[in-house]
Amino acid sequence: MENFDIKCLCQLRKNIEINEAVEKLSIIRQKCSALQKVLLPDDIWGILSQLSKSGVGKSRHLPLSLNALSQGSLYKITTPIHRYLLKGNELREDVSPNYIADLKENWLLKDNQFRQNEKRRHQRFKHYMGKLCELLCACWLESLGWKIVNLEALGGAYDIEAHSTIAKKYAIEVKYIGIEDEMFNSFSDGRARCYDENDIVKFVLCKLSNAAKQLKNYNWRRLIILVIDDIAWPRIKCSIFDEGVNGSYYKEYPKSEFFKEFKNKYPKIESKIIKSIDKVNDCWIIRMNGDFSLKKEYVIFNAL
Incomplete structure (x- = not known):
């Protein structure tokens, strides 16, 4: 994103104390159409700006944009x-209204009030981040030299349609994995829990399988980008790739090698899930750091 020349107050790249961030965000929002028309429109900003000062619920949830600014x-x-x-300061005419609705920071709200429980708020946040990740990935691909052709946000059939750096046509589905519900509960109530590796692996493979099904009608190359939140990364890395948290990063796994090892290690995983994923050309495992930067860690199918 460093290559995009956006002239707006929102491009501020300076840490701000969280107790000063609400006032600063309010000032930026007045001049920023991305905040005013999409992320923090008038119908939710009034409530969020008042209650964000102390956080919401036991977990002290704050709007994503406020944390990002800080x-x-x-x-x-x-x-x-x-x-x-x-387009300028206005929404493009071809933007999907449903997509804009999903990008509002109303995951904190229920009927315009902070009444939902911690787990429900967490579930809504995951859905919100899934939509935002599609746009983050599009920007990231562009910064790598890809050409973005279409987006689901603009009425496209897939999350992203793009041409690679060597002009190959791709349809791309983006899937996001954050802190899952049981893991979130261990954070919010302070109790440690153990997680079965088979369940973790099956969960990740089902995410990939669902993405593969969404791509099945595309006639060119198919790519799945799996974005894993920094907090969820260690246990998924250990389970899927059998490495310690501090193991060496960025590896490429040919299909045949990856699935052969997988079947031996996890014999209970249904073969139909693996077969559906096998029809995809490439799958990238991306780690999303706390500052929303993306880094490719693994290619588990075919390297480009």
Whole structure:
């Protein structure tokens, strides 16, 4: 995202104390269409700006944009909105209304009040991040030299349609994995829990399988991008790739090698799940750091 020349106050890249961030965000929002028309429209900003000062619920949830501003990374979530969804200060005519609705920071709200429980709020956040990740990935691919052709946000059939750096046509489905419900409960109530590796592996493979099904009608190359949140990364890395948290990063796994080892290690995983994924050309495992930066860690199918 460093390559995009966006002229807006939201491009501020300076850490701000969280107790000053609400006032600062309010000032930026007045001049930023990405915040005012998409992330924090008038119908939710009034409530969020008042109650964000102390956080919401036991977990002290705060709006994503507020946390991003405090750590100097607000521009990373507003840049793709400026680039793909806005024309000047107005929404593009071809933007999907449903997509805009999903990008509102109302995951904290229920009927415009902070009444939902911690787990429900967490579930809504995962859905919200899934949509945002599609745009983050589009920007990231562009920064790598890919050409974005279409987006689901603009009425496309897939999350992203793009041409690679060597002009190959791709349809791309983006899947996000954050802290899952049981793991979130261990954070919110302070109790440690153990997780069965087979369940973790099956969960990840089902995510990939669902993405593969969404791509099955595309006639060119098919790519799945699996974005894993920094907090969820260690246990998934250990389970899927059989490495310690501090193991060496970035590896490429040919299909045959990866699935052969997988079947031996996890014989209970249904073969139909693996077969559906096998029809995809490539799958990238991406780690999303706390500042919303993306890093490719593994290619588990065919390297480009």
